[in-house]
Amino acid sequence: MFKILLVEDEIFMRKGIIKLIDWGRLGFEIAYEAGNGQEALEILKSEKVDVIITDIKMPVMDGIELIKRVSEKFENKPPIIIISGYNEFEFAKAAIKYGVNDYLLKPIDENELIQTLEKIKTRILSEKEEYKKKELFEYVRRNSAFIKALEIQNDDFLGNSSEDGVKKYFGISKQETFQYEDDLTIYEKLMETEKSVNTKYSNKGVEIKCYLDSYFNLLFIVNAIQNSKKNGLVKQIFNEIRNLLNLQTIIVQECISYLKIHTLYKQLLRKFNFVQFYEKSGIIEASEIGEFEHYLEDKKLSKELIRLIEEKRFEDINVKISKFFDECQTNKVSPDVIKGYILLAVLEIIDYFEAYQLFETDSIKFIFRTNMQKSKFLDKVMEILEQIINCIDENSKFNGSSFMKKIELFIKENYNKDITIKSIAQQFYINPIYLGRMFKKHFNMPFNKYLHLVRIENAKRLLLKTDMKIYEIAKEVGYSDPDYFALKFEEYVGKSPSKFRNSVSVNEE
Structure with a gap:
C-alpha cells in the first residue's frame, strides 16, 4: 500500500475525501492526517510518505509554504496533489514551479481523483523500478571491483x-x-x-x-x-x-x-x-x-574394507567408514586430505575386485572434488561400495567352469556367425568387460584369438574333407573376406590354405 498524507484544515472536508473512494482497491491508504502545513512537516520528519494531498488555504502554514518547505528539505520528495477552489487557481499555478504533480478543483470529482492516483501510482512504480536497477547496478559494480582486487591481491585497492x-x-x-x-x-x-x-x-x-x-x-x-x-x-x-x-x-x-x-x-x-x-x-x-592436519597416517582403510567385503560383513562397512570420519574430525584432518585418501582407497578396492566396468575414473574423481558435507560424502562413498558389492554378487553367479563350458559350447555352435564378446555377454546377461577378463583367465587367451582358432580348425577340416573352394570355406567358417581368411590361416597354421590342402594330399599319396 502506498501511504498518503492528507493535509486539510476543515475536518469535515478531510472525512469526506477519505470516504470519497475505495483507496485500498487502488493500492493506497490515508496513513496520516494533518490540519495545516506545520503539522504535516512534523509528520514528514519521522514517517515515510508516498503521496501528499494538500489544501492551499490553511492556518499556521498554508499549502504553498508546505510545498516550498518539502521541496527544499527533502531530496526525494513525494508526489504532491493540490486541492484548490476556483479563487485559489493562481496559487495553484504558482505551486507548479515547486514540482506539484497535479491539482484538483473543489468539489473533488471522484473519477478525476481516481485517474490522478492511477497516474501517480504508475509514476511511483516506474521510479522505484528504475532506482532499484541503478542501485543493483552499483552494487554489482562494487562487488566485482572488490572480488577482482581480492583475487589478484591488489593491496592498494583493499x-x-x-x-x-x-x-x-x-x-x-x-x-x-x-x-x-x-x-x-x-x-x-x-x-x-x-x-x-x-x-x-x-x-x-x-x-x-x-x-x-x-x-x-x-x-x-x-x-x-x-x-x-x-x-x-x-x-x-x-x-x-x-x-x-x-x-x-x-x-x-x-x-x-x-x-x-x-x-x-x-x-x-x-x-x-x-x-x-x-x-x-x-x-x-x-x-x-585453530589449525588442522594436512597429513593422514596410512591406516590401510582399503585393506580393511576389502576384508569386510570378502567376508560379506557388509553391515560393518558403514560402521568402519563412519568411525574413520569421526577420528578424522577429532584429529582435525583437512577435508581435502580425507577426500584424497578415500578416493585412493576406493580406487584400490575397484582394482582389487576388478570392478572397472562400473565406473569411469573421471566421474569418481568429480565426486571427490565437490564440496559435500560429511554426511552426504559418506552416503556417496557407501553408494559406490554398494555398487561394487552388488557387482561381486552378480559376477559370482557366473564364476566356475560350468558357466565357461556354456560359453565354449555357444562359440562352437555359432563360430561362423558375426559374434563378439559383447554380443555373447548380452546373450548371457553379463557385463562384457567382466566376461572378457574371465574368458582370458579361463582359456589363457583373449576371446578374439580363441574365435580365430575355432574357425581355423573348422577350415582345416573342410579343406581336407571337401572339394569346396577356398573362398567358400572362408565364408562357411565366418570370414566374409577371403584374403583376410588366408592371412589369418597362414598366421595360425604356418602356410596358406591351398598349400595346406596340397601338402596333406601329397603326404596321403
Missing part, C-alpha cells in the same frame, strides 16, 4: 584490515542453492540483506557489506566503531545475516591490523570448508577451529 577507530570483522559462508539461481537474483538478495541490516543497526555505529566471489562463497565485512560492547553486537549482526540468507554456518574473525584482507580471506576460506564438511552450524569464531 587497504589494511583495520582503520583508526574502526574494528573490522570478516565473515565467510555459503548458500548451496545460490549455485542454481540467476546471478542478478543472488546480488539482489545480498543487496537487500545489506540494506535491511544497515537500516536496523544504523544507530549502533556499525555497517556491513556483502560480497559474492567466483565460487559462490559469501563474504561479509562488518565495520564497527571501537568500544568494549561491540563484540556481542557483531555476533548479533552476523546472526541477523545468517537468518536473512538462510545460512547454516558463518565463520568469523576480527581483522588484525597487519593482516591483509586477501590473506585473511584465504585463511577463513580453508577454515570454512572445514566447518562446512563437518556440518558445524551457527556463528563460529575462526580461533575455535
Whole structure:
C-alpha cells in the first residue's frame, strides 16, 4: 500500500475525501492526517510518505509554504496533489514551479481523483523500478571491483584490515542453492540483506557489506566503531545475516591490523570448508577451529574394507567408514586430505575386485572434488561400495567352469556367425568387460584369438574333407573376406590354405 498524507484544515472536508473512494482497491491508504502545513512537516520528519494531498488555504502554514518547505528539505520528495477552489487557481499555478504533480478543483470529482492516483501510482512504480536497477547496478559494480582486487591481491585497492577507530570483522559462508539461481537474483538478495541490516543497526555505529566471489562463497565485512560492547553486537549482526540468507554456518574473525584482507580471506576460506564438511552450524569464531592436519597416517582403510567385503560383513562397512570420519574430525584432518585418501582407497578396492566396468575414473574423481558435507560424502562413498558389492554378487553367479563350458559350447555352435564378446555377454546377461577378463583367465587367451582358432580348425577340416573352394570355406567358417581368411590361416597354421590342402594330399599319396 502506498501511504498518503492528507493535509486539510476543515475536518469535515478531510472525512469526506477519505470516504470519497475505495483507496485500498487502488493500492493506497490515508496513513496520516494533518490540519495545516506545520503539522504535516512534523509528520514528514519521522514517517515515510508516498503521496501528499494538500489544501492551499490553511492556518499556521498554508499549502504553498508546505510545498516550498518539502521541496527544499527533502531530496526525494513525494508526489504532491493540490486541492484548490476556483479563487485559489493562481496559487495553484504558482505551486507548479515547486514540482506539484497535479491539482484538483473543489468539489473533488471522484473519477478525476481516481485517474490522478492511477497516474501517480504508475509514476511511483516506474521510479522505484528504475532506482532499484541503478542501485543493483552499483552494487554489482562494487562487488566485482572488490572480488577482482581480492583475487589478484591488489593491496592498494583493499587497504589494511583495520582503520583508526574502526574494528573490522570478516565473515565467510555459503548458500548451496545460490549455485542454481540467476546471478542478478543472488546480488539482489545480498543487496537487500545489506540494506535491511544497515537500516536496523544504523544507530549502533556499525555497517556491513556483502560480497559474492567466483565460487559462490559469501563474504561479509562488518565495520564497527571501537568500544568494549561491540563484540556481542557483531555476533548479533552476523546472526541477523545468517537468518536473512538462510545460512547454516558463518565463520568469523576480527581483522588484525597487519593482516591483509586477501590473506585473511584465504585463511577463513580453508577454515570454512572445514566447518562446512563437518556440518558445524551457527556463528563460529575462526580461533575455535585453530589449525588442522594436512597429513593422514596410512591406516590401510582399503585393506580393511576389502576384508569386510570378502567376508560379506557388509553391515560393518558403514560402521568402519563412519568411525574413520569421526577420528578424522577429532584429529582435525583437512577435508581435502580425507577426500584424497578415500578416493585412493576406493580406487584400490575397484582394482582389487576388478570392478572397472562400473565406473569411469573421471566421474569418481568429480565426486571427490565437490564440496559435500560429511554426511552426504559418506552416503556417496557407501553408494559406490554398494555398487561394487552388488557387482561381486552378480559376477559370482557366473564364476566356475560350468558357466565357461556354456560359453565354449555357444562359440562352437555359432563360430561362423558375426559374434563378439559383447554380443555373447548380452546373450548371457553379463557385463562384457567382466566376461572378457574371465574368458582370458579361463582359456589363457583373449576371446578374439580363441574365435580365430575355432574357425581355423573348422577350415582345416573342410579343406581336407571337401572339394569346396577356398573362398567358400572362408565364408562357411565366418570370414566374409577371403584374403583376410588366408592371412589369418597362414598366421595360425604356418602356410596358406591351398598349400595346406596340397601338402596333406601329397603326404596321403
